[in-house]
Amino acid sequence: MQGYNVIMIYNKDMDRLLMCKRLKEPYLGLSNLVGGKIEPGEPGPEAAYRELREETGISAEDVSLRHLMDFTYYLQDCYVEVYVGKLKRDVIVSGDENELYWSDLERDFFDMALYAGEGNIGHMIEQVKMSREILFSD
Structure with missing residues (x-):
């Protein structure tokens, strides 16, 4: 079964989320x-830390990742591990795989015409909201 990860990176004020515009x-x-x-x-x-560094330039010194949840897709023979982190400081992100940008959180992340993942991004953001104190207590 092939494994994948997705990484939710919030800025240090928790009011923006790092997103990318898919180029393929x-x-x-x-x-x-x-x-x-x-x-x-x-x-x-x-x-997760390797992919984050490769795709954004963000290192383990910039953020601590927490394992939030997993999705298992039995019919596609794959699973996805979801990690979340809040930046410790402002960083400049850079990568050439996809176009990176910071999104505010006042969006409809369930809109499948704009966001990948069949609504999963919206679901994950709601889970972070519900568990914010546990995730970022340090």
Whole structure:
């Protein structure tokens, strides 16, 4: 079963979320979270930090990631690990895989005409809102 990750990065004030505009399929042209493949034998958290660094330039020194949830897609023979983090300081993000941008949180993240993931991004954001004190208590 192939593993993937998606990484939700909030700015230090928790009022913006790092998104990317997809430059290729799947979800060409739609907004998405950053992430990628988990290599065989690679621990999930290690893969999340690797993908985050590769796609955005954000390092483990800039953010602590928490494992929020997983999605298992049995019919597609894959799973997705979801990680969330709040930046410790302002950082300049850069990457060439997709177009990166900071989104405010006053959006309809369930709108499948604008966002990848069949509504999952909206669901994940709501889960973060419900668990904010637990996730970011430090």
